[in-house]
Amino acid sequence: MSQIGKPPCEEGVIFHGPAAKPCSAPSRHWTLVAAILGSSLAFIDGTVVNVALPTIQRELGATTSDVQWVMESYALFLASLLLVGGALGDRFGRKRIFMIGTGLFMLASIGCSLSSSVKILIAARAIQGIGAALLVPGSLALISATFPQSERGAAIGTWSAFSGITAAFGPVLGGFLVEHYSWTWAFLINAPVGVLLLAICALKVPESKGSTDAGPVDVLGASLVTIGLAGLVFAFIEAPARGWKAVPIWGAAVIGIFTLLLFVRVEARAVSPMMPLRLFRERNFSGANILTLLLYAALGGSLFFLPLNLIQVQGYGATAAGAALLPFIAIMFLLSRWTGSLVDRFGSKLPLVLGPVIAAVGFVMFALPSSESTYWTSFFPAICILGLGMSVTVAPLTTTIMNSVGSELTGTASGINNAVSRAAALLAIAVFGIVLVLAFNATLDNELRHLHAPASLVSAVVGQREKLAGIVIPGGYPDATVAAMKHAVSVSFVAGFRWVMLVSSALALLSAISAWIFIEGQSAHEVFDSAKSR
Structure with missing residues (x-):
């Protein structure tokens, strides 16, 4: 998802x-x-x-x-x-x-x-x-x-x-x-x-x-960006288990950063680069891609963990979890024509500021449910608000990208923005995993201190902490003790999930700020006058 x-x-x-x-x-x-x-x-x-x-x-x-x-x-x-x-x-x-x-x-x-x-x-x-x-x-x-x-x-x-x-x-x-x-x-x-x-x-x-x-295929650029992203992703995913002081972790991070910097240098000098850096001299193009990086990091990174919450904590079946985001998709489909007209009416800047702000509210609402929340009162409203925010954003974002460069480069510009959105989710899933693990471990340690469960049960659970909400509680203990331990694991995962959603909300707000700073468009006064005239 x-x-x-x-x-x-x-x-x-x-x-x-x-x-x-x-x-x-x-x-x-x-x-x-x-x-x-x-x-x-x-x-x-x-x-x-x-x-x-x-x-x-x-x-x-x-x-x-x-x-x-x-x-x-x-x-x-x-x-x-x-x-x-x-x-x-x-x-x-x-x-x-x-x-x-x-x-x-x-x-x-x-x-x-x-x-x-x-x-x-x-x-x-x-x-x-x-x-x-x-x-x-x-x-x-x-x-x-x-x-x-x-x-x-x-x-x-x-x-x-x-x-x-x-x-x-x-x-x-x-x-x-x-x-x-x-x-x-x-x-x-x-x-x-x-x-x-x-x-x-x-x-x-x-x-x-x-x-x-056409120039040669940019094999060197593709190799460098793959190695660079792989190094960072490896470091972020494996750091919670191995620690940042481990040689493979900081080594992978250094290699990743160095290789991505080398990628930028190579692209600037390549005859036929896969990512022509000259496009980023255009203010709207750069601003739209910064917005994409931040907002799609929030979206892709946070919603990776939603099925784990729904299935492992809330007790949903896989079918119900798969259907949980249907309102999101329906809202984007139903509002696509209306949101496509927003640029014509108000320019790009206003919807690219308001859309991420609405999405940020949706992410905050995801942080509210507990380990025993119902779908219709907790997750459904958050999904609808998030869907509204993304609906307001996507069509103006696409239009801004296509209008920011000459017609001969529009396909290239669109492809770059598409790739940026995917890379954003790639990195966010890895980074958000660190956020969730840190909050999960801190909450679980606190819950176990107050649980007074048998030492053997505590040891069995702690030994599986890398599975987060997927921890399997061993049998052979009183039902009340097993239920209390399951509750402790669920509460710990929800604590981490809340932090992930709050970070996502912050990224969405930063994307709105980036649109306000970089995207050229009508001022608030001009937008108001335009709306009055209509």
Whole structure:
């Protein structure tokens, strides 16, 4: 659920993509079907796996850091290689790279379902992420390379509608499969879809390439950003267990920071960089990406832990947890047309300030429920407010990005913003894990001091503290003692979850401040006068 809602600017990638090649109407229709299936594959995987994580943790005996790696290994390669995946399609053929990505994603999904240990699962997820990095930009580029400019609006509308359906029912379907069958089906479901997609591509989708004078693929830049992000993610995820003084931890952090700085230097000098730094000289482009980094860190990082709370603490089934965020998706879908008109009426600045502020209120509301809260009185209002805040933000954010650069660079700018949103969630999941673990451990120690439970039971629980709310309480003790220990674990997790949500709220407020400072637009007085005139 860390990926609920489409990342910003995906429509921009399609609308301002490469010039279309002449092809028949049936070919265009089949290409749209392939693009929808491809996007759905990656999107369902990102949402379904979140719902399956508590079951995976229990059945594979995984720690919370292991569970983080199940998500992060996938997200790392997707975020790092997303831009270079698009460049490979332009150079070697968009359909070819799209099919390679689909095949790799499908085979890795089968590998995930066959994993007998969490380490094998993490490795398979990394391969899946590489496949997704080839598949996701390819699905967007295929539409723009096949549909002429005059028909892209309708194609984008169809693609967005089916993406909304995927967003709504993907987590619910995944939760049902996990709850009634096995977590392995959360991955196996990709196999038949992948086979169908490959068949459609091979038989119906035309091939297309970019211009022949395009520069070389930025392999060095992609390698550096992958190593840099991997170093930071490793340090943040493993630090709670190993300590910051451990050589692998501070060594990984140093390597990560140094490599990312080297990445910036290389991109500034590269002939054909995956991330042209000159775009950041534009004030609106820089401001929009700062907002994206902060707000999508808050969204992706915090909502990674929501299914763990709902399932392991609140006692929801996987299906109910998958359905919990349906109001969020419904609000974004219903308000999409209205929020798209906000820029025309008020400019970009006002909605990009108000939207994150509303989202910050939603995050604070997530911090209020206890370990025994009901959905409708606690989580539902928070989800609705968060959905409203993100709805107000996403369309103006996409418009700001696309309007901040020349038309020849709009596709590149949209792709960069898309990648920034994914990298933000990647880093936030790792960092927020530290916040949750620190609060969990402090609260659990305090609860155990007042519990007066048998020393053997306390030792068994403390020995599993790396599992957080996934701690298994051993049997053989009085029911009242076991219940009290379960309550202590739940209260401790909720304490950490509250801190995560408060940090998310602070990040959302910082994103609003960044929009106020950097985004150029009407002043408050001009906005008021404009509203009065209407």
